Amino acid sequence: xxxxxxxxxxxxxxxxxxxxxxxxxxxxxxxxxxxxxxxxxxxxxxxxxxxxxxxxxxxxxxxxxxxxxxxxxxxxxxxxxxxxxxxxxxxxxxxxxxxxxxxxxxxxxxxxxxxxxxxxxxxxxxxxxxxxxxxxxxxxxxxxxxxxxxxxxxxxxxxxxxxxxxxxxxxxxxxxxxxxxxxxxxxxxxxxxxxxxxxxxxxxxxxxxxxxxxxxxxxxxxxxxxxxxxxxxxxxxxxxxxxxxxxxxxxxxxxxxxxxxxxxxxxxxxxxxxxxxxxxxxxxxxxxxxxxxxxxxxxxxxxxxxxxxxxxxxxxxxxxxxxxxxxxxxxxxxxxxxxxxxxxxxxxxxxxxxxxxxxxxxxxxxxxxxxxxxxxxxxxxxxxxxxxxxxxxxxxxxxxxxxxxxxxxxxxxxxxxxxxxxxxxxxxxxxxxxxxxxxxxxxxxxxxxxxxxxxxxxxxxxxxxxxxxxxxxxxxxxxxxxxxxxxxxxxxxxxxxxxxxxxxxxxxxxxxxxxxxxxxxxxxxxxxxxxxxxxxxxxxxxxxxxxxxxxxxxxxxxxxxxxxxxxxxxxxxxxxxxxxxxxxxxxxxxxxxxxxxxxxxxxxxxxxxxxxxxxxxxxxxxxxxxxxxxxxxxxxxxxxxxxxxxxxxxxxxxxxxxxxxxxxxxxx
Numbered sequence: 001x002x003x004x005x006x007x008x009x010x011x012x013x014x015x016x017x018x019x020x021x022x023x024x025x026x027x028x029x030x031x032x033x034x035x036x037x038x039x040x041x042x043x044x045x046x047x048x049x050x051x052x053x054x055x056x057x058x059x060x061x062x063x064x065x066x067x068x069x070x071x072x073x074x075x076x077x078x079x080x081x082x083x084x085x086x087x088x089x090x091x092x093x094x095x096x097x098x099x100x101x102x103x104x105x106x107x108x109x110x111x112x113x114x115x116x117x118x119x120x121x122x123x124x125x126x127x128x129x130x131x132x133x134x135x136x137x138x139x140x141x142x143x144x145x146x147x148x149x150x151x152x153x154x155x156x157x158x159x160x161x162x163x164x165x166x167x168x169x170x171x172x173x174x175x176x177x178x179x180x181x182x183x184x185x186x187x188x189x190x191x192x193x194x195x196x197x198x199x200x201x202x203x204x205x206x207x208x209x210x211x212x213x214x215x216x217x218x219x220x221x222x223x224x225x226x227x228x229x230x231x232x233x234x235x236x237x238x239x240x241x242x243x244x245x246x247x248x249x250x251x252x253x254x255x256x257x258x259x260x261x262x263x264x265x266x267x268x269x270x271x272x273x274x275x276x277x278x279x280x281x282x283x284x285x286x287x288x289x290x291x292x293x294x295x296x297x298x299x300x301x302x303x304x305x306x307x308x309x310x311x312x313x314x315x316x317x318x319x320x321x322x323x324x325x326x327x328x329x330x331x332x333x334x335x336x337x338x339x340x341x342x343x344x345x346x347x348x349x350x351x352x353x354x355x356x357x358x359x360x361x362x363x364x365x366x367x368x369x370x371x372x373x374x375x376x377x378x379x380x381x382x383x384x385x386x387x388x389x390x391x392x393x394x395x396x397x398x399x400x401x402x403x404x405x406x407x408x409x410x411x412x413x414x415x416x417x418x419x420x421x422x423x424x425x426x427x428x429x430x431x432x433x434x435x436x437x438x439x440x441x442x443x444x445x446x447x448x449x450x451x452x453x454x455x456x457x458x459x460x461x462x463x464x465x466x467x468x469x470x471x472x473x474x475x476x477x478x479x480x481x482x483x484x485x486x487x488x489x490x491x492x493x494x495x496x497x498x499x500x501x502x503x504x505x506x507x508x509x510x511x512x513x514x515x516x517x518x519x520x521x522x523x524x525x526x527x528x529x530x531x532x533x534x535x536x537x538x539x540x541x542x543x544x545x546x547x548x549x550x551x552x553x554x555x556x557x558x559x560x561x562x563x564x565x566x567x568x569x570x571x572x573x574x575x576x577x578x579x580x581x582x583x584x585x586x587x588x589x590x591x592x593x594x595x596x597x598x599x600x601x602x603x604x605x606x607x608x609x610x611x612x613x614x615x616x617x618x619x620x621x622x623x624x625x626x627x628x629x630x631x632x633x634x635x636x637x638x639x640x641x642x643x644x645x646x647x648x649x650x651x652x653x654x655x656x657x658x659x660x661x662x663x664x665x666x667x668x
Contacts, residue, residue: 021092028263
C-alpha cells in the first residue's frame with residue numbers, strides 16, 4: 001500500500017471499533033461502522049483541532065451525541081494523534097482505561113462532553129455553539145477573528161426521538177447558530193429493530209420548520225457526496241445545518257449489516273473474519289498499516305494551525321490588550337482578582353442592613369451585586385424570569401441583533417418552557433469555556449431537568465441551577481407546584497452542591513460559593529415567601545460558607561439541637577426561644593459542603609454526645625435521618641401538599657412553633 005484510499009482510511013476506524021468491541025465482548029460496533037466514511041471526511045478535510053493541545057481555545061468542538069458509538073471517537077482520537085495509545089483501545093470498557101463505554105469528558109483527551117443519555121449531546125453542542133457566537137461578538141474586532149470555530153455533531157435516530165432534541169433544535173434555529181453542523185445517521189435501526197414502527201417523522205421538514213438549513217439525501221458512504229454536503233453547509237449563513245446521511249448500520253458486515261444485531265453487541269469471531277474479507281482488510285486486530293497511520297496523523301497540521309492562531313492573538317493583544325486579558329482569564333476559568341473581596345463586602349453589608357425579603361428576591365439582589373463584576377456570567381430562565389427573579393439591570397438578550405453594539409455584552413437567555421433543554425445547554429456553555437451559566441425554573445420542575453443536572457455533576461460542569469418556589473410555602477398553586485421530594489433527590493446526586501439559604505445573607509453566600517466552585521454544579525434553592533433576617537457575628541457569617549454552622553447556641557453544652565434549612569430556620573429559632581436554654585440551632589444551607597469539612601469542625605457543630613436532635617425542613621423526612629439518628633426526630637412532609645394560603649398550609653402540615661416544640665420535648 002502506498003497511497004491509501006478514502007475507504008482505506010475509513011476502514012481503519014471500522015476495524016479499530018470492531019476489534020475493540022470484540023476484545024471487550026461488549027459495545028456498539030454498528031454505528032462506528034456506519035458513520036466511518038462521514039467521520040473520515042469531516043476529520044481529514046474540515047475539523048480544525050490540534051491533537052497536541054486538546055484544550056486549544058479556538059479548536060472546533062466535536063460532539064458524539066450518539067455516544068454508544070464511542071469507539072468511533074476513540075478511533076479518531078487515536079488515529080489523529082491524541083494521547084490515546086493503542087493499548088487504551090485494546091482496553092476498551094475495562095476498569096481504569098481511558099476508553100469507557102460512553103465518552104466521558106474528564107477521562108479521555110479530546111472528548112468535549114460526556115454523552116450516552118441520548119439527545120443531551122446535541123443539547124450540549126447547542127450550548128457550545130451559542131458560546132462561540134457570543135464570545136465572537138464580545139471579543140472579535142476588525143482583522144482579528146480570534147474566536148472563530150465550529151461545532152460538529154454526530155447524532156442518530158435515538159437522539160432525535162428524545163424530546164430534548166425538539167427543545168434545543170428549536171432554540172438553535174431561533175438563535176441562528178450557523179457554526180453548528182449536525183450529521184444525522186439515518187440508518188432506520190435502533191435496539192428494538194427497524195424504526196419504521198416507531199419513528200416515521202419527516203425529520204428534514206421538522207428541522208426546516210425550526211429554521212435550520214437542511215441538506216437532504218446524502219449517501220453517507222460516498223466520500224464525495226459527504227464532502228460536497230459539508231461544503232454546502234459551510235456556505236450557508238444565518239442558520240444551523242442538518243446533514244441527512246443515509247447509512248447502513250454495521251456497513252461491511254456480510255451477515256449483520258443493516259440489522260439490529262450489530263447495534264449493541266460484538267460481531268463474533270466468525271463475522272469479524274468475514275467482514276475483514278468483505279472489506280479487503282488484511283491486517284491483524286488493532287494493526288494499522290503505516291501508510292494509513294501517516295495519512296491520519298494530524299499533529300503537525302494541528303500544531304501549525306494553533307501557531308498561526310497564536311500569532312494572530314499576539315497581534316490582537318497588542319492592539320486590544322484589555323480584551324485579550326479578559327479573554328485569556330475567562331478561557332482559563334479564572335475569576336477577577338477583586339471578586340472575592342467585593343463579594344465579601346457585599347455580604348457584610350447585607351448582614352448589617354438585615355433585609356427581610358424572599359430568598360428568590362435575595363438571589364436577584366446577589367445577581368445585581370455580582371454580575372457587574374463577572375462578564376462571564378450568563379443567565380436564563382425557562383419562561384419564569386419574573387418569578388425566578390433572574391433578570392438584573394444589565395441583562396441583555398442573546399437574540400439582540402449582532403450588529404448592535406450592545407450585543408457584545410449579551411448575557412441573558414430566554415429559554416421558553418424547556419427545562420431539560422435549558423439545563424443541558426447550560427452544561428454546553430460551561431464545557432465550552434468562557435462562561436459561567438445559570439439557569440432557572442421552579443424547584444418542582446427540576447424533575448424535567450434532573451438528568452441534565454446529573455450530567456452536570458458527572459462532567460464537573462461549572463453550571464449554576466437556580467430553583468425557586470421551594471416548598472409548600474408557595475401556597476395556592478397547590479401540590480402540582482409544591483416540591484416535596486426534590487431537595488432530597490438533588491442532594492443524592494454525587495458531586496452536586498445543593499444550597500437552601502434561610503435569608504438574604506445566606507443567599508449571597510450561596511451565590512458566591514456557586515461562582516467560586518469551578519469543579520462542579522450548584523443548585524441554589526430559594527423561597528417565594530419573605531424570610532426573616534437572622535442576627536450573626538462576623539465569625540458566623542464566615543462559617544456559612546462551610547455549609548452548616550451554629551446560628552444560636554446554649555450557654556453550656558447543648559441538650560437539644562435543632563437543625564434547619566431555608567424558611568424553617570426562622571421556625572427553629574422561634575422554637576428554641578420557647579424551649580429555653582440548652583437548645584442549639586444549626587443552620588444547614590448545604591449538607592454537601594458541610595460533609596466536606598474536617599471531622600473537628602463537624603463535631604463542633606453537631607457533637608456526637610448530643611443525641612436529642614430535631615431536623616426541620618419542608619420536604620421528605622428520610623434524608624435527615626443521617627443527622628438525627630434513631631434517637632432524634634424529623635419535622636418534615638411525607639405527603640403531597642395542598643392548595644391554600646401559606647399560613648393554614650403550615651398549620652395543616654405541622655410547621656408551627658408549637659409543633660416543633662412538642663416534637664423536641666417528646667424526645668427521651
